[in-house]
Amino acid sequence: MSTATTISFIGAGNMASAIIGGMIANGFNAENIWVSAPDDQHLQAIRKRFGVSITTDNRYCAQQADIVVLAVKPQVMADVCRDIAPVAQNTRPLMVSIAAGLEAATLDNWLGGGLPLVRVMPNTPSLVGKGAAGLYANSQVSDDQKASVEAVFKSIGSAQWVAQENLLHAVTALSGSGPAYFFLMLEALEAAATKAGIEAGTARELAIQTMAGAAEMAAQSEHDPAQLKRNVMSPGGTTEQAIHTFEDGGLRELVEKAYQAAFSRSEVMAKELAGDD
Ligand SMILES: NC(=O)C1=CN([C@@H]2O[C@H](COP(=O)(O)OP(=O)(O)OC[C@H]3O[C@@H](n4cnc5c(N)ncnc54)[C@H](O)[C@@H]3O)[C@@H](O)[C@H]2O)C=CC1
Numbered sequence: 001m002s003t004a005t006t007i008s009f010i011g012a013g014n015m016a017s018a019i020i021g022g023m024i025a026n027g028f029n030a031e032n033i034w035v036s037a038p039d040d041q042h043l044q045a046i047r048k049r050f051g052v053s054i055t056t057d058n059r060y061c062a063q064q065a066d067i068v069v070l071a072v073k074p075q076v077m078a079d080v081c082r083d084i085a086p087v088a089q090n091t092r093p094l095m096v097s098i099a100a101g102l103e104a105a106t107l108d109n110w111l112g113g114g115l116p117l118v119r120v121m122p123n124t125p126s127l128v129g130k131g132a133a134g135l136y137a138n139s140q141v142s143d144d145q146k147a148s149v150e151a152v153f154k155s156i157g158s159a160q161w162v163a164q165e166n167l168l169h170a171v172t173a174l175s176g177s178g179p180a181y182f183f184l185m186l187e188a189l190e191a192a193a194t195k196a197g198i199e200a201g202t203a204r205e206l207a208i209q210t211m212a213g214a215a216e217m218a219a220q221s222e223h224d225p226a227q228l229k230r231n232v233m234s235p236g237g238t239t240e241q242a243i244h245t246f247e248d249g250g251l252r253e254l255v256e257k258a259y260q261a262a263f264s265r266s267e268v269m270a271k272e273l274a275g276d277d
Pocket residue numbers: 010011012013014015016036037038040042043058071072073074076080098099100121122123124176177
């Protein structure tokens with residue numbers, strides 16, 4: 001990533017903090033980052049934590065950078081885009097939206113039309129440099145702009161381009177929402193182990209380390225996850241009992257159902273919000 005790149009964030013919430021934190025931990029200069037939001041706890045917290053420049057003026061914020069990241073909730077995006085449209089049309093930065101289910105054409109329309117725009121579906125582990133992001137560029141985005149936004153997201157994890165915009169629904173349901181699926185698993189394991197008598201802190205430590213270890217192994221191994229799972233299942237042993245319980249209880253079907261629910265919600269949001277003009 002070029003050290004001269006300047007980047008503005010409109011919105012100072014969970015996802016903006018995760019991206020900014022990851023970028024700074026990777027050597028990005030806080031002086032080149034601006035953030036705007038209403039004067040709330042988020043904005044003050046982000047300045048204190050990362051030393052970035054802040055403002056409550058979205059237009060001013062948008063004017064400060066080569067890349068403007070739209071990091072507000074989808075429901076307020078229309079107002080935010082219409083407000084900054086005059087300055088965006090004037091300075092023509094690369095616009096980046098991280099909002100779930102909001103199509104590039106809808107955003108571009110709200111921004112006055114004809115702007116280079118990349119949609120990114122990131123996730124919160126970006127904060128610790130372990131993000132997973134899907135990216136899609138509209139036809140106005142140059143190769144150089146693609147390279148710079150890719151560099152930002154690669155600096156905080158994995159960044160994968162998708163060829164068609166509608167594949168971002170699939171990315172959202174996988175890696176965008178995905179951290180929450182694994183946190184749920186951690187909660188459930190910790191609760192079960194605590195019931196069995198282990199102290200809560202110890203249960204959490206062992207569960208987290210197990211999840212991190214399994215993920216690292218899956219990333220490094222030449223074997224697929226099914227084989228890695230079989231390697232843990234000693235015949236007649238303990239794991240076999242647990243895995244059979246998961247399978248008999250319909251875990252695969254439940255995962256598919258949960259994935260589809262997130263996917264469908266992303267599609268519905270796109271339709272609902274596209275009509276908001
Ligand atoms: N939280 C997550 O795991 C992920 C979130 N996203 C997307 O990121 C976006 C932001 O989500 P979160 O950070 O979770 O939400 P959040 O609620 O934590 O943050 C939203 C931020 O927008 C600010 N804001 C509200 N109205 C504003 C306005 N008019 N102008 C400027 N700022 C305003 C709020 O003060 C807050 O700082 C959403 O569009 C969401 O779809 C995408 C991937 C993952």
